[in-house]
Amino acid sequence: MRILLVDDHAIVRTGLRKLLAMVSNAEILEAKTGRESLAIAKAQPLDMIILDLNLPELGGLELLSRLRQFGPAPILVLSMHSEPIYVTRALEAGAQGYMSKNASPDELLTAIRQVSGGGRYIEQEIAQALILQSAVPAASLAQLAPRDLEILRHLAAGRSLSEIAEALGLGYKTIANNCSLIKTKLGVTKTADLLRLALEAGVS
Known part of the structure; x- marks a missing residue:
């Protein structure tokens, strides 16, 4: 597998890389801005994208829609924003999963496995908030x-x-x-x- 991590914080990318190394021998690519991620997605096929929404230069929701144009790689959003409006818009833009950065490593791994396998996954607390929201x-x-x-x-x-x-x-x-x-x-x-x-x- 070839997985692209898109996050402007190096410590987050490093943590994700170590977490993925525990369960997979995937090739990990990294981008710290939306424009970098678009260049990578255009240059080579990807098997999965883990995407933050709060990015410099190009917002994550707009970026998500653009990334969908470069191939069928499933996108898992991993964001500090867990509000229903962001989750809804991300799913509408083509994301297959949504996790907050407060999620446990075990649940994040579950989401990665499910999304990379063609399924969908929304963090349990976020899913409940979607149901209860006005x-x-x-x-x-x-x-x-x-x-x-x-x-x-x-x-x-x-x-x-x-x-x-x-x-x-x-x-x-x-x-x-x-x-x-x-x-x-x-x-x-x-x-x-x-x-x-x-x-x-x-x-x-």
């Missing part, structure tokens, strides 16, 4: 594009438009225009209302 806030955000959701996440974290522009590698005017479009899509006029919807849906 559909109203999630429905409000369902119409947003991956980049919209990425900007909303930065806003909910208290970042200014300038800081968001720098984090995403975009111009200030582009971010400002996107924020205006997000407000229009969600039917609000104030940033405070925008943040309220984000928090209600668990975007953070």
